[in-house]
Amino acid sequence: MDVVTRKKQSVVKTGIAGLDEILRGGLPSSNFYILQGAPGSGKTTAALQFLLAGVDAGERCLYVSLSQTAAELESIAISHGWSLKGIRVEELSASDAVNGASDQTIFQTTELRLDETRKAVEQAVEDHKPHRLVYDSLLEIRLITGDSPRFRRELLGFKSFLAQRQVVALLLDTQTNGSIERSGEEVEGIAHGVIRFDKSLEEYGGVRRRVEVSKMRGVPVADGYHDMAIREGEGVIIYPRIIPGAASETVKPQLIKSGVTALDEMFGGGQESGTTTLVIGQSGTGKSTMSSLYATAALKRGESVALFLFEERLETFFRRSEGLGMDLRQFHKDGQLIIRDFNPNEISPGEFGKIAQEVVTREKSRVVVIDSFTGYLNSLPHREKAVRDIQSLLKYLARSGVLTMLIVAQHGLLGQNVGIDVDVSFLGDTVLLLRISEHEGKLRRSITVVKKRHGPHDLDVRELLIESSGVTVVAYNPLPEA
Incomplete structure (x- = not known):
């Protein structure tokens, strides 16, 4: 037998x-x-x-x-x-x-x-x-x-x-x-x-x-x-269900850089491995661009990256990244960039957690992006349970030394409200807030590190510039009054 x-x-x-x-x-x-x-x-x-x-x-x-x-x-x-x-x-x-x-x-x-x-x-x-x-x-x-x-x-x-x-x-x-x-x-x-x-x-x-x-x-x-x-x-x-303690062992924290010096300085030199970053902002503020930035930097360092899409189509992701000078198609073809494009209505929290766990364990991914967490939760009937399930997954990824970036959408002109009716703020070791404002017919993006559990960080509000030449972060100077 x-x-x-x-x-x-x-x-x-x-x-x-x-x-x-x-x-x-x-x-x-x-x-x-x-x-x-x-x-x-x-x-x-x-x-x-x-x-x-x-x-x-x-x-x-x-x-x-x-x-x-x-x-x-x-x-x-x-x-x-x-x-x-x-x-x-x-x-x-x-x-x-x-x-x-x-x-x-x-x-x-x-x-x-x-x-x-x-x-x-x-x-x-x-x-x-x-x-x-x-x-x-x-x-x-x-x-x-x-x-x-x-x-x-x-x-x-x-x-x-x-x-x-x-x-x-x-x-x-x-x-x-x-x-x-x-x-x-x-x-x-x-x-x-x-x-x-x-x-x-x-x-x-x-x-x-x-x-x-x-x-x-x-x-x-x-x-x-x-x-x-x-x-x-x-x-x-x-x-x-994922048991966080099942991860092989806690990996010694390392600084993970974005490739944009001014942005890394806002985090006190970079983000730490084994942590979770909530990237919060309304539509058009650059949330997905931020995740692509860190993914590109990790790929160029020779590391594996896992990207889980719940809203954006794969081709849309590639074209948006290419418009900012980040060509990720070849990394995907080579298997260094693992992308899974999900229909949220056809996957359960348990199945998603298992897939993410297996990808990270098999490919030794150092950066994981979930884009967007809002779309994922909004497709589920029991969101509180889904939040508990994702918390177990995040703890597992943290023990594996992974930097996880959760994209969380806000709604409203100024983005005051998160687009889900459950509190997810406790999930993040770091919270990166992106906003957009209007002044005399011009839209301006701002970026702020609201929270960082480990180590010092910059509390200044800075301007985020997303252009065809790439992404830059500069001092935020209010436009003069008319």
């Missing part, structure tokens, strides 16, 4: 990398697990991944289905490019199981249906002697038994039967509106572990999916909800 040692306890991989990470390696072997979720939440897909992982490990795998046909399972597998070769599918029916005894009575009694269904399932296990078993689903057994005590006795008996044969069993439990509350009480004390898939449809955007390991005996799981998705060709993908 595909076994990983966890101290004295062995585990089996689930076939879902993110879930194995949450479980600290996998499911404890030779035990009985419940996978709960509403219809369409991804239970069957995850169950097939569990069995396919067993096939890859050379194990015998059995799928006992009371609710789906073999053809339906084959269709799900084909949609992801999988083959069910190596998985034995036993297609049963709680009503058909008693056909041989139907002449005893006109109506099939509950006890008869339950007994014959149990015998059919146990016979399938005896015949195929699987290492891994998927039982789909408990809803049919719950409907047959009709009451909780009888359902519990049935589960306890089946658990004992499987334990004697050292089978790792995953039992699917389809939750309907009426069964959600009571099903938890029925199985929590019986199963070794309970995994719940959650699916919700918000007012705007796609379906939001989450997973929770509500119980797992003897395993210090990463509790709480974790974002998940179902991707064609990949199946169920789970994105564990």
Whole structure:
């Protein structure tokens, strides 16, 4: 069997990398697990991944289905490019199981249906002697038994039967509106572990999916909800919440320069690695230009840079940068500049955090730009949770020695209001405020370092000049009165 040692306890991989990470390696072997979720939440897909992982490990795998046909399972597998070769599918029916005894009575009694269904399932296990078993689903057994005590006795008996044969069993439990509350009480004390898939449809955007390991005996799981998705060709993908302490080690701080001497002087010589800078300003003040400036300087130093776009199109980014004398296309082609262009409505906070974490870990990026954080948050239904998730990501990046620049938009003529209704100011170690003002028909940009947690910084308001020749920062001299 595909076994990983966890101290004295062995585990089996689930076939879902993110879930194995949450479980600290996998499911404890030779035990009985419940996978709960509403219809369409991804239970069957995850169950097939569990069995396919067993096939890859050379194990015998059995799928006992009371609710789906073999053809339906084959269709799900084909949609992801999988083959069910190596998985034995036993297609049963709680009503058909008693056909041989139907002449005893006109109506099939509950006890008869339950007994014959149990015998059919146990016979399938005896015949195929699987290492891994998927039982789909408990809803049919719950409907047959009709009451909780009888359902519990049935589960306890089946658990004992499987334990004697050292089978790792995953039992699917389809939750309907009426069964959600009571099903938890029925199985929590019986199963070794309970995994719940959650699916919700918000007012705007796609379906939001989450997973929770509500119980797992003897395993210090990463509790709480974790974002998940179902991707064609990949199946169920789970994105564990980021743990800041998982970063390799805290990197010694270094000064990161912009390439504009006057700007670096405002920060006391430069910005520090392992910090987060909020670049705040209304439209047209030069927020994205600031991030491009630091990205260009890092790239010219030979460092890797990651840029995550949530509003601006990739071609627009390149053209804007080229208009200021910053040609970044070749860096992108060479792989030194990693750019991900997201549709905010199609990505969850957990998925974004995982992507950012993997890019920084793999490419050793020294500068990360999120443009814009405002657009990202405005696309999410639960912004407070998204802010907490991004805080964990920022702490992870800080421990990795990354300078992260968050672009935050303001609205209004003078930009008094941040364009999101949650406070994000605490996220920044440094706050760079960009403003625009009008005097006698002329617009002027100003730049100020409002906050810098580490070391001295310049509190003066300076003028920011963005021209085709590049970016410069000069002393801000008010225009004379007419």
